[in-house]
Amino acid sequence: MKINKSYTGIIVALTVIGCWLTLLYSLLTWNFVWTNPLVYLLILVQMHLYTGLFITAHDAMHGTISSNKTVNNILGYISVFLYAGFFYNTLLTKHHKHHSHVHTEEDPDYANHGFWRWYLSFMMNYVTVIQLIIMAVAFNVLKIWVNQENLLLFWVLPSLMSTFQLFYFGTYLPHKGEHDNEYHSSTLQKNHFIAFITCYFFGYHLEHHQKPGMPWWQLYKTKS
Template sequence: MKTNQAYLGVLVAVAVIAIWFTSLFFLLRWNFAWSNPLVYLMIFVQMHLYTGLFITAHDAMHGTISPNKTINNFIGYLSVFLYAGFFYNQLYSKHHKHHSHVHTEEDPDFAPHGFWKWYLRFMLNYVTVIQLVIMALAFNILQIWIDQKNLLLFWVLPSLLSTFQLFYFGTYLPHKGEHDNEYHSSTLQKNHLIAFFTCYFFGYHLEHHQKPGTPWWQLYKTKG
């Protein structure tokens, strides 16, 4: 990893976390009216920012945030814990198993089923009891200072919606069906704007498998 890219990787990761936190901070304090259409728009904005948190952790799993392993892994741990109380080391091993055994029985991200059965298997593979306990405790503690409706709309709902965004565009769509390449992956038709807003360029999924050392913000460059 070049020095410039190393610094830029940390800067991009910190920016994603900071934007997510700033947005959430103000949304949780927002005395909103249900009739305000901005409320529903901000749910989806926050969903996209949650997806950015997970993608940041994913970059850390591939060592693309920083050549300094301590910094790289710290950002990975922080991002995925903020996302939904996940533990980075558990996700790390499963994600690399996906890359090593893609589209096989040993692939934790693959299931030869339709969308909903596959999504359920995907979630059961990653969600743990301790994670649910952490999130339940956090919710109840935050309720002391924050209105419950704000927590549900801007903290809980966007993170849940984000799992669909990540699963559909980052797992289901690129890996469903049969493929004529060793990575068993398809790729989104070239359109960088759509690719960013759907899943931070991870619709370019074949390219990710071909060059897993490319961070999300440079993945578009691999698209021919």
């Protein structure tokens, strides 16, 4: 059966959300042992799926999940809230400011610092008190049913690791230093496997700025 192209973005978004939810449920209910190497592999897989949630929300910010604005924004809201209690509208405003004022003082993603100072500046710019309260309440509610070790290892840790993945490959590497193009962005060498596992092709960052309307799962096509 041929899939209507207008629904492909929705299917991709729901697949990412579904994989994240399925693996998270399995991990939170898993009676694991620390000596099992699969534990550490699955932490990395869950980290990657967390990154996928944020990338899905990012696609929504560019209107590439669905031509139906309501559907597009609902999936954006769901993805970014599941990621870490973020509010979609706030991130939407800041992200488009990044595209409009890239590499300037008005760019909320840019800081002319080394990695750690830039990362902290980046996080402080996006994390809010309300978001922290939401996550704290969620953690304490989940503790009623879920072992705290599972929560910390498979819910909290992959989310935090994902922030490094997103920042390093999606912001720091592409925008550090000076560049000779209008988007002040660099790009990974062409390697679709590495580009996917590092940040859902957003290492092809110059190409993203050149074609912001290209969804993550088609971004590799822009790489010459």
